Amino acid sequence: xxxxxxxxxxxxxxxxxPFYQPVGDExxxxxxAYREKLPVLVKGPTGCGKTxxxxxxxxxxxxxxxxxxxxxxxxxxxxxxxxxxxxxETAWVDGPLASAxxxxxxxxxxxxxxxxxxxxxxxxxxxxxxxxxxxxxxGELIEAPDEFCLAMSYNPGYQGxxxxxxxxxxxxxxxLEFDYPAQALETAIIVRETGIDEATADRxxxxxxxxxxxxxxxxDEGASTRLLVHAAxxxxxxxxxxxxxxxxxxxxxxDDGEMVSAVNELSSSLF
Amino acid sequence: MADTSPLELQTxxxxxxxxxxxxxxxLKTGEHAVVxxxxxxxxxxxxxxxxxxxASANIQLAYQFIIxxxxxxxxxxxxxxxxxxxxxxxxxxxxxxxxxxxxxxxVDEFVRLRQKRxxxxxxxxxxxxxxxxxxxxxxxxxxxxxxEQCYTDTETIxxxxxxxxxxxxxxxxxxYKCLIAxxxxxxxxxxxxxxxxxYLQESRNPEQFLNLFQAFESARVEAWLERELxxxxxxxxxxxxxxxxxxxxxxxxxxxxxxxxxxxxxDSLQLTQRxxxxxxxxxxxxxxxxxxxDSVQETIERRxxxxxxxxxxxxxxxxxxxxxxxxxxxxxxxxxxxxGHGGHKDGGNEWQLTLNEEPIALPQEARSLLTSIVQDIGxxxxxxLRPAGPDEYEPELSQExxxxxxxxxxxxxxxxxxxxxxxxxxxxQYRKNWCxxxxxxxxxxxxxxxxxxxxxxxxxIRQLRKSFEAxxxxxxxxxREAHGDDVDxxxxxxxxxxxxxxxxxxxxxxxxxxxxxxxxxxxxxxxMSGSTRGWVNEAEREALILLAEALQTLGDRYxxxxxxxxxxxxxxxxxxxxxxxxxxxxxxxxxxxxxxxxYTRMGAAIRHLSGILNRQEAHSRILITLSxxxxxxxxxxxxxxxxxxxxxxVLEARHHGIHPYCITIDKEARAYLPHLYGPACYTLVREVAxxxxxxxxxxxxxxx
Numbered sequence: 016x017x018x019x020x021x022x023x024x025x026x027x028x029x030x031x032x033p034f035y036q037p038v039g040d041e042x043x044x045x046x047x048a049y050r051e052k053l054p055v056l057v058k059g060p061t062g063c064g065k066t067x068x069x070x071x072x073x074x075x076x077x078x079x080x081x082x083x084x085x086x087x088x089x090x091x092x093x094x095x096x097x098x099x100x101x102x103x104e105t106a107w108v109d110g111p112l113a114s115a116x117x118x119x120x121x122x123x124x125x126x127x128x129x130x131x132x133x134x135x136x137x138x139x140x141x142x143x144x145x146x147x148x149x150x151x152x153x154g155e156l157i158e159a160p161d162e163f164c165l166a167m168s169y170n171p172g173y174q175g176x177x178x179x180x181x182x183x184x185x186x187x188x189x190x191l192e193f194d195y196p197a198q199a200l201e202t203a204i205i206v207r208e209t210g211i212d213e214a215t216a217d218r219x220x221x222x223x224x225x226x227x228x229x230x231x232x233x234x235d236e237g238a239s240t241r242l243l244v245h246a247a248x249x250x251x252x253x254x255x256x257x258x259x260x261x262x263x264x265x266x267x268x269x270d271d272g273e274m275v276s277a278v279n280e281l282s283s284s285l286f
Numbered sequence: 287m288a289d290t291s292p293l294e295l296q297t298x299x300x301x302x303x304x305x306x307x308x309x310x311x312x313l314k315t316g317e318h319a320v321v322x323x324x325x326x327x328x329x330x331x332x333x334x335x336x337x338x339x340x341a342s343a344n345i346q347l348a349y350q351f352i353i354x355x356x357x358x359x360x361x362x363x364x365x366x367x368x369x370x371x372x373x374x375x376x377x378x379x380x381x382x383x384x385x386x387x388x389x390x391x392x393v394d395e396f397v398r399l400r401q402k403r404x405x406x407x408x409x410x411x412x413x414x415x416x417x418x419x420x421x422x423x424x425x426x427x428x429x430x431x432x433x434e435q436c437y438t439d440t441e442t443i444x445x446x447x448x449x450x451x452x453x454x455x456x457x458x459x460x461x462y463k464c465l466i467a468x469x470x471x472x473x474x475x476x477x478x479x480x481x482x483x484x485y486l487q488e489s490r491n492p493e494q495f496l497n498l499f500q501a502f503e504s505a506r507v508e509a510w511l512e513r514e515l516x517x518x519x520x521x522x523x524x525x526x527x528x529x530x531x532x533x534x535x536x537x538x539x540x541x542x543x544x545x546x547x548x549x550x551x552x553d554s555l556q557l558t559q560r561x562x563x564x565x566x567x568x569x570x571x572x573x574x575x576x577x578x579x580d581s582v583q584e585t586i587e588r589r590x591x592x593x594x595x596x597x598x599x600x601x602x603x604x605x606x607x608x609x610x611x612x613x614x615x616x617x618x619x620x621x622x623x624x625x626g627h628g629g630h631k632d633g634g635n636e637w638q639l640t641l642n643e644e645p646i647a648l649p650q651e652a653r654s655l656l657t658s659i660v661q662d663i664g665x666x667x668x669x670x671l672r673p674a675g676p677d678e679y680e681p682e683l684s685q686e687x688x689x690x691x692x693x694x695x696x697x698x699x700x701x702x703x704x705x706x707x708x709x710x711x712x713x714x715q716y717r718k719n720w721c722x723x724x725x726x727x728x729x730x731x732x733x734x735x736x737x738x739x740x741x742x743x744x745x746x747i748r749q750l751r752k753s754f755e756a757x758x759x760x761x762x763x764x765x766r767e768a769h770g771d772d773v774d775x776x777x778x779x780x781x782x783x784x785x786x787x788x789x790x791x792x793x794x795x796x797x798x799x800x801x802x803x804x805x806x807x808x809x810x811x812x813x814m815s816g817s818t819r820g821w822v823n824e825a826e827r828e829a830l831i832l833l834a835e836a837l838q839t840l841g842d843r844y845x846x847x848x849x850x851x852x853x854x855x856x857x858x859x860x861x862x863x864x865x866x867x868x869x870x871x872x873x874x875x876x877x878x879x880x881x882x883x884x885y886t887r888m889g890a891a892i893r894h895l896s897g898i899l900n901r902q903e904a905h906s907r908i909l910i911t912l913s914x915x916x917x918x919x920x921x922x923x924x925x926x927x928x929x930x931x932x933x934x935x936v937l938e939a940r941h942h943g944i945h946p947y948c949i950t951i952d953k954e955a956r957a958y959l960p961h962l963y964g965p966a967c968y969t970l971v972r973e974v975a976x977x978x979x980x981x982x983x984x985x986x987x988x989x990x
Contacts, residue, residue: 228427283521
């Protein structure tokens with residue numbers, strides 16, 4: 016049986032170098048923002064490597080990475096901390112954001128727009144030049160050490176009209192835009208990530224481009240790099256290319272029967 | 287046991303004479319009755335039942351039906367015959383007796399087509415999938431349309447309305463797919479880059495020239511298909527084999543050089559000139575329609591200017607972004623276009639722009655324009671790289687109309703008329719400004735309807751109120767929770783006391799702020815078509831009263847609008863209760879005044895009402911349609927057309943963040959509603975009488 020390790024937030028160092036293929040100058044920009052103590056907003060479509068980029072930067076900067084996946088029930092205490100009852104007494108427990116601040120780590124709020132609007136406000140004092148986290152319940156202000164960094168991700172593509180970032184939030188961040196990598200680069204990424212041969216990876220990427228052509232005319236989003244990696248992994252363990260594309264890509268993209276058939280026709284044309 | 291012996295001749299004659307009213311019509315039934323008497327009992331009953339049905343509409347028609355039906359009875363099965371009858375009756379309804387008689391007489395043609403269609407792929411049925419398919423292929427977005435002749439003008443591919451070249455539907459579908467791919471490949475890999483007109487003028491035999499050129503070109507583009515879409519190429523080869531299309535060795539040898547990636551359309555032209563008089567072109571492939579040089583040339587010329595001007599406009603915006611001086615001379619040195627992969631991948635269609643030798647990321651529109659230009663010309667000419675000057679702006683040439691016909695602010699000159707587009711699934715495009723929607727007031731009816739309904743559903747209403755109250759939003763602090771934001775001191779003190787007494791320490795010690803704000807805006811769209819006449823209408827009104835009563839306790843914002851109309855110029859919307867209006871005596875009287883109207887053109891109604899709903903600031907917006915059947919309108923808005931347009935309208939609403947939902951009492955709804963609204967977005971109420979009780983329950987489930 017494999018051993019499950021349980022880590023405290025401040026121990027979440029990324030020990031091994033994650034594979035990340037820089038596309039432009041995003042690494043340099045992030046490092047500069049980090050040095051200048053500016054918070055960073057990473058935006059881009061799903062599965063294009065935003066989270067991987069954060070892991071890579073955490074490894075590069077040798078800071079613990081504390082990721083919070085935001086959802087619409089996420090409250091301010093979920094981030095900052097709360098009292099718990101332990102052995103008949105109350106005890107304060109830091110939330111992930113507070114632990115990250117104390118540990119001088121990188122706090123990464125994934126899909127920030129999913130969080131409730133009043134929750135987003137608690138990060139405001141951290142995200143400007145004050146760099147403090149007020150902990151109301153304890154009447155404290157935690158001052159962020161120089162090593163602390165706040166980052167969040169956001170996909171401008173498919174959020175509804177109501178789920179948009181408030182200007183007061185977004186105007187505090189240095190924004191890095193991500194998109195799917197260029198063809199050759201994306202092929203290289205898939206080869207590297209899955210060990211599949213280059214010709215197949217190339218076809219997968221061309222297939223992804225075809226589905227990306229369909230964005231807006233029936234698909235909300237084309238196949239992401241992540242989906243390609245999934246399909247490639249399936250192929251590597253012996254699934255036929257058409258089945259892999261059907262299950263890992265077509266069905267994952269949409270429930271619309273016609274669209275699934277069309278996407279399948281595209282994949283069967285390529286393989 | 288039922289009697290299965292054939293009916294007596296006399297019985298048949300009696301029945302026919304009665305239905306056809308021979309005393310007055312003077313029709314002769316004897317001869318036909320003899321034929322019917324010779325049939326088996328089952329056939330007899332079937333036929334006679336149909337005769338009776340048609341005779342109820344028209345006696346002459348029924349008489350014609352007998353004559354022709356007994357003739358084709360052996361060659362056609364009952365369901366098919368029923369389709370024919372339905373078609374005849376439709377014709378009778380719409381165009382009168384004369385045309386209906388014609389339809390009856392053409393039964394042989396109908397039978398023939400029917401048999402032919404058995405294994406065929408029909409364009410109308412597959413164009414949805416195929417359109418997505420062709421949009422997925424790289425390059426310019428192509429349109430598909432059914433046409434007499436198969437060809438392409440480089441923007442649209444015209445395909446046969448029906449393909450029955452092979453026995454199975456699947457294979458015939460694949461033939462469509464290959465036809466599309468072959469024509470796409472011609473466009474994508476540059477068959478049309480060289481204008482053919484000069485060659486054709488010179489040639490003594492233009493037709494032969496085109497055929498030979500087409501044959502050489504197909505060898506060239508298929509080599510690309512083999513490289514780029516190997517799966518499709520295998521399918522193409524298999525279908526070719528089954529259709530008996532084979533090329534001989536001599537031909538293979540001649541076209542060998544064209545299979546290299548470096549080969550261009552000009553090489554095919556040279557070969558064509560060289561061999562024009564010496565060899566016969568192979569038989570025309572089924573997978574390519576004839577090249578239509580005039581139509582192609584015209585389309586390309588029209589597009590070229592437009593594209594050039596637009597591209598230079600975009601370039602200007604782009605250069606501004608980079609804050610480069612737009613000094614033309616220096617820019618020309620620094621702004622370059624290059625082929626992505628040394629020119630030999632994907633037909634050299636991948637080009638990119640570089641500024642100071644750094645590749646620049648183009649916005650979506652510019653990228654697709656660049657691809658389209660390269661498809662037409664084969665490269666990006668230098669004069670395209672000159673950004674447009676400041677006063678160089680030709681809106682007519684450079685851009686599609688700026689205004690979106692869907693914009694509700696853009697109305698026809700007539701006041702109070704809202705124009706909406708409509709989706710034509712055959713053309714795969716919108717008909718712009720197609721429907722005219724007007725809002726009319728509902729005449730309130732002050733009678734005892736409201737009191738009656740309250741009385742009838744007294745128990746139900748009380749129960750509904752209770753269950754709705756439980757959903758009501760309040761920022762409540764929930765006590766004694768297992769998890770929460772804060773410690774519940776009362777619970778803690780109690781628990782500690784318990785534990786000192788040796789009891790167990792309770793674990794529900796927290797308070798939690800419940801945030802479930804009900805920030806919901808709901809639009810009820812009520813079908814007021816003629817088919818709701820009678821108790822459906824009654825049930826609808828009752829349901830609305832019940833719902834409104836229940837919603838009063840909940841405080842959700844809601845509006846009720848009815849819809850009806852006839853034909854596209856007369857779509858009618860009836861506001862019963864607008865957002866912001868109180869549920870008062872007047873609204874009740876308007877609910878009471880909901881009357882059946884004419885038809886259901888659902889698409890226009892959905893577009894209009896989602897527009898209204900969209901102006902509501904709310905966390906979630908729901909559009910609930912209350913309906914009793916398929917979308918249907920007088921002017922051919924029925925069948926697949928109506929369904930596809932409604933589906934489009936629903937998709938558009940969804941794109942605007944609205945949750946569409948449908949409640950219907952149409953028993954056949956399972957056949958089309960999942961397609962319209964999605965698998966989990968509808969409810970079928972089996973009995974009309976259940977509607978009032980069910981609807982509030984459905985609403986509760988939907989919003990909690």
